[in-house]
Amino acid sequence: MSTTITLPSACDFHIHARQGVLMEMVVPQIAEGGVSLCYVMPNLKPPITSTEQALAYKAQLQKLAPNVTFLMSLYLCQELTPEEIRNAKKHGIVGVKSYPRGVTTNSESGIESYSIYYPVFKAMEEVGMILNLHGELPSDVDQDTCVMNAEEKFLVHLKQLHNDFPKLKIVLEHATTKAAVDMVKSLGDTIGCTITIHHLQLIVDDWAGQCHNFCKPVAKFPHDRQALRDIILEGHPRFFLGTDSAPHPAYLKECSHSSAGVFTTPLAIPYLATILDSFGALDCLRKFACENGKKFYGVSEEEGKYREITLIKETSLVPHLYSFDKSLEEREGSVVPFLAGKNLTWRIIN
């Protein structure tokens, strides 16, 4: 059996690059983790709602990582007009991200308010922009909706959007359930789906009392994790890597109300290779991390600044912390990565 793997490039179609000192740590780690191209989330403070903001942010990122390709997105909100969509497309913005908070605006049961965005979606469909969905209904006790079924209950709305905009490319982000996998498979070629690294590893037990494994959507049942693994083993072309890597300072995790998010950027591809290897899917690494996403997004090879990476089957330890501000106390100025202190079985050697 081969002990090295060479990948032509790897893409992360869902990353939180952050701002300020945290951004200055994270962005150079994208390449260290083996990723050449990433799709950047717009949920900054304030959120990125205009082309101008997106381009300014992209310039910051590009300066920190000249050899990485950054695909930019806007934050779906009521200020976003069809005109701004056309302007964004002209300036190379790739997509628009919808969060549940936006979804609930001016709507009692949440999701119905998509209809107010239909003119925007129409414009996106016409110009060829991607709609990225955080696919969860807001929790609602009266409807028995909670973090464990919020994704499954969202899926009818994905189906509806697909019916209403059959040519609009939509990505269901960070799928966590068998129901989501089945729904995406059942829909047309304009529906894609990202899967994170951590959701290939975790189940609900792993975030019960373990704040560093807590993220939204939460990891679910063992059979859900198996469905995520199976779709990668199947090599389905519309499923691809989006890490949703979301660093938070340690003190905002190890506290009474933990921030949601798992940090995987600095070791993204080593994590992924280790986990895929654990369930016999190493052969699927290339399609899942390098090919499927680019094809779905229609990114040409020429567009990307790609770097070939070579992985070797060797044990290495995940650091306990990554420091982003040495002037702060350790828990305030550093981030605990996914699987901190654990061994990975693959590492990048170039």
Add this chain to the structure above:
Amino acid sequence: MSTTITLPSACDFHIHARQGVLMEMVVPQIAEGGVSLCYVMPNLKPPITSTEQALAYKAQLQKLAPNVTFLMSLYLCQELTPEEIRNAKKHGIVGVKSYPRGVTTNSESGIESYSIYYPVFKAMEEVGMILNLHGELPSDVDQDTCVMNAEEKFLVHLKQLHNDFPKLKIVLEHATTKAAVDMVKSLGDTIGCTITIHHLQLIVDDWAGQCHNFCKPVAKFPHDRQALRDIILEGHPRFFLGTDSAPHPAYLKECSHSSAGVFTTPLAIPYLATILDSFGALDCLRKFACENGKKFYGVSEEEGKYREITLIKETSLVPHLYSFDKSLEEREGSVVPFLAGKNLTWRIIN
């Protein structure tokens, strides 16, 4: 509407009284929280497996709280013999607690090993001791068993035990699911069930990233919480209060691997009155907290050292911390209680 409630006594049929300095803080709080009688869990270090240990522990507790009645239990393990059961009964020990760890000993799929305890259960049935079950299967990915369905999957074993020992009184501890409520209701009069304070308040969302709400069994879906509330509203006689109050120092909660447990002892009855009031069940407080449990356990009024308490409808703040060791740093020497910093609407005035 009356703004005071007088209760003849209140009983907590599931309490962790701890050891050492933590015990010295917790045990006097039992009466402060409005409880006159409690059933004490045996999972100490080392666990209480003999009558002698149980009586020595009881003496420690009684010294710290002379006006509280302590009912004692043994930890189910392979060393426990039918002879020791008879000896325990003679010395006033009330029951035997089964934990999942014990359940899994010498058994691949866990629960089958109950059969090795059948001679013990037979002796318990004969002498009239209570079997207390932590009713969860161990998590098992291959069986799709995880913290969210571990209780529901256990219930067939409760039913089997009831069939095999129809006269043995069994308590399903800290029920968290509609399935558990339905199963207990469907079984005979020898099957009782405790419900904690926190499971009447929490759903899965509330422990997602909130370590102080994390306990085992975990809180589940909204419809599960509703089933717990409904059975209290129904006034069903075989359901009664068992808080499972389980204090841990704050630093063992606010960390990467949180200890499981919610601490409710110091305000037990004010918490309960506040929560029952929130869903219109204040009229059921007396049956649930004072009457049903005693009847199920067969505790006579003469046995208990009962204290009448009066609650008044007045707002009071739950402390942020309870200190048990002032010589330690705050996070090491104190416990964060349930609903820390929140308002309760009922408080005890005598």
